[in-house]
Amino acid sequence: MACGLTGTGTGTGTCGSSCYKDNNDGIEDSTNTFSPPSSTTLLPHMKLCYKCKEEEVINSTGGLCGICFRNSLFAKFKQSITTHDLISSTDNILIAFSGGPSSRVVLEFVHEIQQKAQKNSDASRDKLYPVFGVGVAFIDESAVTSIASDDLDNAMQDLRLIVSSLALPTKELHIVPIQSIFSTDLKDGRNKLNELLDTVNDVTGKEDLLCHLRMLCLQKIAFENKYNKLVLGSCTSRIACHVLSAAVKFEDLGCA
Numbered sequence: 001m002a003c004g005l006t007g008t009g010t011g012t013g014t015c016g017s018s019c020y021k022d023n024n025d026g027i028e029d030s031t032n033t034f035s036p037p038s039s040t041t042l043l044p045h046m047k048l049c050y051k052c053k054e055e056e057v058i059n060s061t062g063g064l065c066g067i068c069f070r071n072s073l074f075a076k077f078k079q080s081i082t083t084h085d086l087i088s089s090t091d092n093i094l095i096a097f098s099g100g101p102s103s104r105v106v107l108e109f110v111h112e113i114q115q116k117a118q119k120n121s122d123a124s125r126d127k128l129y130p131v132f133g134v135g136v137a138f139i140d141e142s143a144v145t146s147i148a149s150d151d152l153d154n155a156m157q158d159l160r161l162i163v164s165s166l167a168l169p170t171k172e173l174h175i176v177p178i179q180s181i182f183s184t185d186l187k188d189g190r191n192k193l194n195e196l197l198d199t200v201n202d203v204t205g206k207e208d209l210l211c212h213l214r215m216l217c218l219q220k221i222a223f224e225n226k227y228n229k230l231v232l233g234s235c236t237s238r239i240a241c242h243v244l245s246a247a248v249k250f251e252d253l254g255c256a
């Protein structure tokens with residue numbers, strides 16, 4: 001999982017010198033947040049987590065149990081944020097949330113960092129230390145997909161529940177139809193969107209166009225709601241896929 005954090009043009013955009021750091025920054029934070037797992041009855045075929053040596057290893061974690069894997073991932077995420085000064089205390093961050101595992105992890109981790117910043121602020125004597133803001137954006141692409149309305153309603157309900165169940169500070173949720181970048185009249189916007197997509201014949205081209213429109217929609221939300229940074233939760237496999245496909249297209253165009 002990787003964090004993609006970009007400026008939106010409404011603020012600093014790139015890393016600022018006043019990057020948020022609390023007193024517990026660094027990879028060692030994983031040990032601070034680690035809670036001793038409950039003891040597990042191990043069967044002979046089970047392998048123990050190499051870190052806590054108490055819980056069973058889960059697949060594809062490199063020999064870690066669920067708790068240690070989560071702590072390790074969070075420590076790497078936080079280290080990346082602090083090393084590259086990606087978040088400052090005055091930032092207002094918009095998280096692009098698809099409901100998938102990567103953006104869910106980003107939402108949870110950014111929320112955890114924000115909570116720690118809030119606690120530090122509350123513990124300060126004058127309580128004036130600013131805490132960065134967080135909002136969540138979901139792009140509704142039902143205009144171009146064949147999802148059933150019941151499924152969409154359930155997904156929206158789950159989405160609202162996930163965001164509202166996060167502890168304070170409150171995070172505003174923006175659910176925006178993708179066709180809104182064409183018109184405030186959603187029916188008109190839907191027609192224009194489909195007309196544009198119909199001009200592209202190949203599947204990959206349609207996906208690329210949709211991805212571009214999704215980014216435009218996210219930037220529009222950020223601009224209209226005064227967010228100065230946009231966070232994308234992209235898994236490393238997805239990033240690798242983008243790099244490879246871009247390289248192949250570049251070659252196809254005779255640019256290599």
Ligand SMILES: [Zn+2]
Nearest residue numbers: 049052065068
């Ligand atoms: Zn463990």
